[in-house]
Amino acid sequence: xxxxxxxxxxxxxxxxxxxxxxxxxxxxxxxxxxxxxxxxxxxxxxxxxxxxxxxxxxxxxxxxxxxxxxxxxxxxxxxxxxxxxxxxxxxxxxxxxxxxxxxxxxxxxxxxxxxxxxxxxxxxxxxxxxxxxxxxxxxxxxxxxxxxxxxxxxxxxxxxxxxxxxxxxxxxxxxxxxxxxxxxxxxxxxxxxxxxxxxxxxxxxxxxxxxxxxxxxxxxxxxxxxxxxxxxxxxxxxxxxxxxxxxxxxxxxxxxxxxxxxxxxxxxx
Amino acid sequence: xxxxxxxxxxxxxxxxxxxxxxxxxxxxxxxxxxxxxxxxxxxxxxxxxxxxxxxxxxxxxxxxxxxxxxxxxxxxxxxxxxxxxxxxxxxxxxxxxxxxxxxxxxxxxxxxxxxxxxxxxxxxxxxxxxxxxxxxxxxxxxxxxxxxxxxxxxxxxxxxxxxxxxxxxxxxxxxxxxxxxxxxxxxxxxxxxxxxxxxxxxxxxxxxxxxxxxxxxxxxxxxxxxxxxxxxxxxxxxxxxxxxxxxxxxxxxxxxxxxxxxxxxxxxxxxxxxxxxxxxxxxxxxxxxxxxxxxxxxxxxxxxxxxxxxxxxxxxxxxxxxxxxxxxxxxxxxxxxxxxxxxxxxxxxxxxxxxxxxxxxxxxxxxxxxxxxxxxxxxxxxxxxxxxxxxx
Numbered sequence: 001x002x003x004x005x006x007x008x009x010x011x012x013x014x015x016x017x018x019x020x021x022x023x024x025x026x027x028x029x030x031x032x033x034x035x036x037x038x039x040x041x042x043x044x045x046x047x048x049x050x051x052x053x054x055x056x057x058x059x060x061x062x063x064x065x066x067x068x069x070x071x072x073x074x075x076x077x078x079x080x081x082x083x084x085x086x087x088x089x090x091x092x093x094x095x096x097x098x099x100x101x102x103x104x105x106x107x108x109x110x111x112x113x114x115x116x117x118x119x120x121x122x123x124x125x126x127x128x129x130x131x132x133x134x135x136x137x138x139x140x141x142x143x144x145x146x147x148x149x150x151x152x153x154x155x156x157x158x159x160x161x162x163x164x165x166x167x168x169x170x171x172x173x174x175x176x177x178x179x180x181x182x183x184x185x186x187x188x189x190x191x192x193x194x195x196x197x198x199x200x201x202x203x204x205x206x207x208x209x210x211x212x213x214x215x216x217x218x219x220x221x222x223x224x225x226x227x228x229x230x231x232x233x234x235x236x237x238x239x240x241x242x243x244x245x246x247x248x249x250x251x252x253x254x255x256x257x258x259x260x261x262x263x264x265x266x267x268x269x
Numbered sequence: 270x271x272x273x274x275x276x277x278x279x280x281x282x283x284x285x286x287x288x289x290x291x292x293x294x295x296x297x298x299x300x301x302x303x304x305x306x307x308x309x310x311x312x313x314x315x316x317x318x319x320x321x322x323x324x325x326x327x328x329x330x331x332x333x334x335x336x337x338x339x340x341x342x343x344x345x346x347x348x349x350x351x352x353x354x355x356x357x358x359x360x361x362x363x364x365x366x367x368x369x370x371x372x373x374x375x376x377x378x379x380x381x382x383x384x385x386x387x388x389x390x391x392x393x394x395x396x397x398x399x400x401x402x403x404x405x406x407x408x409x410x411x412x413x414x415x416x417x418x419x420x421x422x423x424x425x426x427x428x429x430x431x432x433x434x435x436x437x438x439x440x441x442x443x444x445x446x447x448x449x450x451x452x453x454x455x456x457x458x459x460x461x462x463x464x465x466x467x468x469x470x471x472x473x474x475x476x477x478x479x480x481x482x483x484x485x486x487x488x489x490x491x492x493x494x495x496x497x498x499x500x501x502x503x504x505x506x507x508x509x510x511x512x513x514x515x516x517x518x519x520x521x522x523x524x525x526x527x528x529x530x531x532x533x534x535x536x537x538x539x540x541x542x543x544x545x546x547x548x549x550x551x552x553x554x555x556x557x558x559x560x561x562x563x564x565x566x567x568x569x570x571x572x573x574x575x576x577x578x579x580x581x582x583x584x585x586x587x588x589x590x591x592x593x594x595x596x597x598x599x600x601x602x603x604x605x606x607x608x609x610x611x612x613x614x615x616x617x618x619x620x621x622x623x624x625x626x627x628x629x630x631x632x633x634x635x636x637x638x639x640x641x642x643x644x645x646x647x648x649x650x651x652x653x654x655x656x657x658x659x660x661x
Contacts, residue, residue, distance in 0.1 A: 027327070029327030029328045029331060030328070030332075033335050034335075036335070065583055065585065067584065067585035067586065068576075071574065071585075073575075073576075074585060074587065076574075077576075105573075108571060108573055140320055140323070141320075143319065143321075144323050144324060147320050147324050147343065147345065148324070150343040150382070150386070150389070151342060151343045206571050206573075218312070219326075220314055220323075220326060245287050245288070246287070246288060246326060246330065247326040247327065247330075248331055248334070252286065252287070252330075252334070
């Protein structure tokens with residue numbers, strides 16, 4: 001069972017095997033490669049677990065099940081299945097983007113398994129709804145799906161191992177062969193639909209696990225108003241606004257993002 | 270080189286590490302209807318449609334950061350007047366003076382895009398037809414398989430049903446009859462003159478009377494258990510569980526127990542049966558407390574999303590369930606028994622009151638409501654019974 005899951009989700013375990021577990025869950029659009037700048041600083045004193053959702057990175061695409069992944073609950077089940085197979089206890093769960101809500105659902109399902117939830121750029125609902133500001137309209141999301149379609153031709157090449165030469169920058173050769181951010185188009189589009197059409201506002205008050213919202217200063221996907229909303233609606237949640245910009249502070253400002261997490265963990269332990 | 274830069278017929282953008290525009294070439298400026306000075310220092314989002322902004326943040330930025338290169342990406346840029354222009358772009362990222370700089374070139378692809386869209390539409394239609402066909406074939410196979418299973422199960426159920434009916438008859442008539450007679454004879458004996466029986470005979474008589482009372486209770490419980498067959502009756506309603514549990518707690522007014530009830534979700538169910546269910550669960554927690562000690566009982570609830578398929582593998586339909594947890598700080602039991610406690614007439618300790626039907630009945634009620642029930646316990650640490658019921 002354990003080996004089967006390690007293969008299915010391409011699970012990598014690094015760091016101090018006896019340390020407290022930090023489980024990193026990537027967001028929509030990429031894979032566990034997103035955590036490569038942050039993971040090393042946790043490896044000294046934590047057991048660091050990373051994985052790819054089905055259809056992303058090197059997870060086993062054959063394990064994709066349309067019915068299961070028609071709901072964020074199916075993705076939350078992935079997180080819980082991984083925790084169960086690896087017998088992870090007292091987990092610090094770090095989720096980026098949609099994985100913040102996936103993480104929240106997992107924590108609500110099994111509150112005893114998780115001690116902290118770190119949400120990087122969360123949004124419980126992307127589409128505006130009455131007084132609620134999510135930042136997007138339905139047609140924006142439809143536009144995104146069309147755009148993903150439009151990238152089908154380049155998608156085909158990004159899924160294949162990168163073969164182009166980089167004579168001028170040989171240091172990149174190795175990394176290129178690892179081919180980051182591979183996603184299956186069908187899976188990615190389905191994930192986009194589930195992500196951007198979900199409404200998890202009603203789940204926030206149910207979250208008992210203490211949580212931290214890490215909010216970038218200028219994130220068009222999850223604006224500050226949304227981060228504030230999440231922190232307000234979630235019991236025992238703290239908001240940390242960092243100076244980093246964009247939706248991927250773990251890529252653009254890994255040190256600042258890591259510090260925010262570490263300070264939070266130190267202050268509540 | 271310097272003098273041909275303004276003449277290059279493609280857009281060129283240079284971005285800093287914060288995705289802000291450092292420089293932009295004349296082709297791009299005239300295409301997008303801006304002066305270069307207006308754009309320098311602005312984030313690239315300014316030039317993108319909203320879907321393109323999402324795509325840039327979730328796909329292109331990670332790709333450029335991790336791979337340092339991206340090619341043939343399709344996006345929509347927008348002019349000052351918000352006119353959309355489909356473009357294809359290439360990007361490379363380099364470390365310069367300790368910070369990363371991204372070079373982007375792009376060309377408008379109005380016509381290509383139209384052809385591509387047609388290709389994609391045709392491909393999608395073909396794929397969808399194929400997928401639907403595949404799905405239909407798979408469904409047909411599953412259906413055939415299930416039909417055989419179903420038929421087998423039907424004949425098994427039929428057989429079980431006949432057995433149960435007979436059993437029910439045995440209980441209601443055949444077992445009752447000798448019991449009635451034993452009661453009658455014992456009654457006759459007890460009306461004898463006080464000295465007609467030896468002291469041993471008197472003790473035996475008391476024993477017979479106690480045993481018959483117990484027997485009667487057992488038969489009536491069993492009868493109730495077996496009448497709880499099949500699907501839920503038509504009488505289902507929206508039930509306010511918090512109110513229901515609070516009312517039940519009053520029945521335990523005299524018991525050595527404290528109760529704490531959180532806000533509980535409403536569920537769809539049969540009120541009489543749900544009262545029966547929670548009465549059993551509360552009663553168990555009170556009944557099996559450490560002798561002479563008080564017990565603290567907590568009832569908590571949340572709504573969670575669960576797969577409503579419980580038996581078929583690889584079938585998923587997530588829907589909302591109320592998860593109610595009844596926990597106590599009583600003596601608990603070894604978790605290895607956590608399944609068998611729901612079996613009929615199963616008692617973990619012969620010294621405790623009751624006949625071991627409470628949890629079996631509870632399980633039956635929960636299953637009739639298309640729910641699930643499970644237990645978790647460890648000796649000395651109390652017991653936690655988890656009930657999942659579909660919400661309204």
